[in-house]
Amino acid sequence: MTLETASQQSFGQKHVLDLDSFTSQDITHVLDNTLAMEQVLEREIRKVPALRGKTVVTLFYESSTRTRVSFEQAAKILSADVINVSSSGSSTKKGESLYNTALTIQAMQADIIVIRHPHSGAPHFLARQLRSKVINAGDGTHAHPTQSLLDLYTIRKNIGTIEGKKIVIIGDIMYSRVARSNLWGLTKMGARVVLCGPQTLIPNDFLNGHRTEEGHPFAAVEIQTDLDTALKDADVIMALRLQLERQKAGHLPSLREYSQTYGLNARRLAIAKDGALVMHPGPMNEGVEIETDIAHGAQSVIEEQVKSGVAVRMSLLYSMAAGQNLEI
Amino acid sequence: MLKSILIKSGRIIDPASDRDEVADLLIVDGKISEIGQINSKDQNVEVYDAKGFVVTPGFIDIHCHLREPGEEYKETIATGTKSAAAGGFTTVCAMPNTNPPMDTKSVVDFVKNKALTEGVIRVLPIGCVTKNSHGKELSEMSELADAGVIGFSDDGKPVSDANLMRQALTYSAGLGLPIINHCEVPELADGASMNEGWIATRLGLKGMPNSAEEVMAARDISLSELTGGKVHLAHISTAGTLDMVREAKRRGINVTCEVTPHHLTLTDEAVLSIGDESTSFDPLTPNAYDTTAKVNPPLRNISDMSIMANGINDNTIDFIATDHAPHSSVDKICTFQEAAFGISVLETALGSVLSLYHNKKVELGTLIKKLTSDPASFLGSNLGTLKIGRTADVTVFDLDETWRVNSSLFFSKGKNTPLDGTSLTGRVKATFYGGEYVYRND
CATH class of the missing domain: 3.40.50.1370 (Aspartate/ornithine carbamoyltransferase)
Structure with missing residues (x-):
């Protein structure tokens, strides 16, 4: 070369x-x-x-x-x-x-x-x-910086630019290293980041308006607990893996309820922008955070992420x- | 016969007798003999020139870990007491989380004997609240009291069972001794390694919320009210706990508390190990996850930290205690999550707390009081003062000397301090225990 x-x-x-x-x-x-x-x-x-x-x-x-x-x-x-x-x-x-x-x-x-x-x-x-x-x-x-870089690469390759795009990250923000690195990566690239999940899986200091201090790197990050609202105008949807232990640790009543409230399905995907990208860092719990036909559907770039x-x-x-x- | 010592021309501060004056202090036969303008030509009198220095009663530390028996690789009674002497302390209370723990008379006797033969200062043992500190059954408190413990604690582990805490307070009330509790609700602190908040979030570390301490502090205050037992809250770290203790005292509940030098002066930013130029919004460096700043209770945020000085000033906080927790390098050269909790404090305690004086947050006399006569009152002892006839435990320090902390020079085996390499202002120059030099730095 x-x-x-x-x-x-x-x-x-x-x-x-x-x-x-x-x-x-x-x-x-x-x-x-x-x-x-x-x-x-x-x-x-x-x-x-x-x-x-x-x-x-x-x-x-x-x-x-x-x-x-x-x-x-x-x-x-x-x-x-x-x-x-x-x-x-x-x-x-x-x-x-x-x-x-x-x-x-x-x-x-x-x-x-x-x-x-x-x-x-x-x-x-x-x-x-x-x-x-x-x-x-x-x-x-x-x-997990290399995962974030490949996510950024996948977004840029598919929609041309990251700046100004609305990226919704759904799920276990509290424990996800992918979400943390993506917060840095996406905000640095000028994306509009929305975190969406049950309040028990969002760090307390994100919820309580602690980000008002001048110069806070995540001051502009939005928190939204209602997925339908979060998905409006979304360019990219990232579902995170839900660790099955979270239920035992008391963060969630059941996987069923999580899936009902935060699972990505066809109805919800239709709320986002036409052709919005569907991403997941893997490995997936299909049927929990994402439905199988969405994970492998036309808008999914999950395999491309791996590639x-x-x-x-x-x-x-x-x-x-x-x-x-x-x-x- | 001991040699007499004349400490010349120091600024003598003795809060118990309201003294703050430049004078000479004469020690004869290990006791304070005279204070005033003293000129001695006697050849048997050794003169220590304390001109420009502060002369106070020897400091008393109600809370430290000497690790012996069982963890001699971290500290021994010999090294721990030398470290204490170098920090200006002449009395330390040893926490019972040794191996075996101090839950029987024989272990207490062992510690006392070791202290007499190998220690350089006074060591007062603390007994376990429960057998093996397992939190299941009360230790033989009465026998431990006879053996000379000054109180009971399962420090490091809270007494989690509220009913057992009730019984412990009731039982010990009959002995006239306090229960010293490390307040931490285990379920709220499970898996946590630092303070909950922005810094823990960005480091991906599980945080301990203030509530972990406050919920148990509230419980203990309530149980003290119920039983009349004397509860002492070890190393308080949150504004909420401070408020509860203040209110409890106002209501006449038998509660006391202490604060450590690090909770008075450091915040959870210490875990980032960043320079003065940086903030917690800047990129992490390889120095982040500084295990020397891992301590329990964790270093809190700036508002919790700064409120502690108010607690000193309004006497809500009864005294300053070090929670000296020495560890070997093996316990700290590892990931943050694996690292042991604790800071080696004795040799930096004075320099740390004097920053409150230099920053005009607390008066000098108040700080001395919180290191001497106030802990003495807690012990119900006649230590902690320079009154005539009392044991000559005396500390001499330079209020204004700035020095760089080098933990490799510590007497303590524990080199684990986040202050390593930083500068402190205020340094111990000499420590006398029973009228004899136990530390001297000329």
Whole structure:
């Protein structure tokens, strides 16, 4: 591939911990390069030498075949050496294991560590302790920046721009790392964001008008508990996965009631703009937060989200290694 | 015979005797012998020049964790008392959440003996409210009282069962000793690792609402009214608790409370570990999720924090206690969720609380009172004063010396403090326990 379409310009991020540290230019830069990476994926020989000699370690403390494989494939297409480490969080005692594992990985001279961990802030911990670059592949209930980037990419690809669009995020805002990263990503790109869900699944300080302080990054984010109202004029609808534990923890009376109040179905979809995009970060509970025929219907871009995951991650890895005469 | 010591020309502040004057203080045979203009030519008198320094009674800490027996890798009675002495404390009350816990006379005796042989200052033990602090059955409180405990607490774990708390208050009332409760409704705090609010939301950490503390504080106040038992609320952290205690005191209920130096001076922004230039709206850095700021009750928001000074000024808060909670690095070099709760406080306590004086929030005499004669009154003891004839527990400090906290130099094994690397103004120069130097920093 020629260099003209992939920008090598560094995007000013050593680590990718969350999108809060990204400027809209950084995000645009990653999305632009993603387009170039998609072209690489369409080649007959899907291999470019950009990260030759670099070691990428994926360190997964939660099982996630989709995200891990996507990173692995992205790194391999860019010719990095990939080492996969997985570990069960439950057997680790007091984090010595994360610290010691991290030191071991650093000793392998990992250039980039991709971490998924059930605890919020685990990637920050690694970034603080190690010299390697760190990519957050999902930490606890905090952030999932690469998911957000692929969501942004999917929106931009389908409706041209993000700025000014009305994006409705439905469901478990309280515990969703995807929602949190998307809040940063979407607001930075100038979208109009509406959060919709039962009040028990929206953080208290979002509900109580605590966002009036000057400079609050989410001051303009709207909260709406009635889904029909929220969906009016929506350009994009993102349904979130409802963790089945929420009912046991007292957040919800039943999945049935949730589905009735917040499930995305054909009637509700008709309230949104014609052709509004239907998105879901997966894995879906079909019949709970989204009906099957909507999930797989004409307006759904859910499969596309998964597909663009590899190209977005290639773009990120490429940008993080940029400034070193990369070839693609 | 102990050498006599003459502390020359210090500003002597002794709230119990309404004294605030520049004078000399003579210690003979471990007791306060004389205060005034004293010139001694006696060769047996060692002179300590306290010119420009403040001289006060030794500080009393009603709430600290010395970790021995059982967790000697975090702290021992030897290191904990040295740390206390370096912080200007001459009396500390040790919480019973050791292993085994102080729920029997034998463990209390062990701690007392260790303190006598290896400690450098006075250690007063606190006994468990319930056996093993399991919250099921009362400990043998009467025997523990005979063994010399100053009160009962399952600190770290609240007494969750309201009926058991009622019985504990009733039973201990007969012994004349307080129940010290860590107020936290377990169901409201389940899985939480910091204060509930914007910062927890953006960090994706489960927060503890103020209600977790306030609901139990309200319960305990009501139970104290019901039983007449003496309830002491440990380390209060919210404006709501403060209001309830104020109202309870007005109504004559037998309730007392304490506040820690960190709840007086730090907010939940400490978890972000950001510089003065940044705000909680700025991007997180790798320094976020600072486990040294993980403490229970959590550091609250700015309005809860700043209201605590009012509680000191209007005497709603009875005294300042450190909740010194030393941990090893293993307990803190991990993710925020896994990290242990607690801050190593003893050696920074004075510098922290003096910021309230330097910022003109609380008068110096009031702060000294909350570290000396007020905790002494709580103990019903004659400590905490420089009255003639009393034990010479004396602390000398420089009110204006600015120093940088370096936890690697702590006497405490616990290096866990969010203040590491920050500057404090006010520093202990010497601590005398029973008329002998136990700390000196010339």
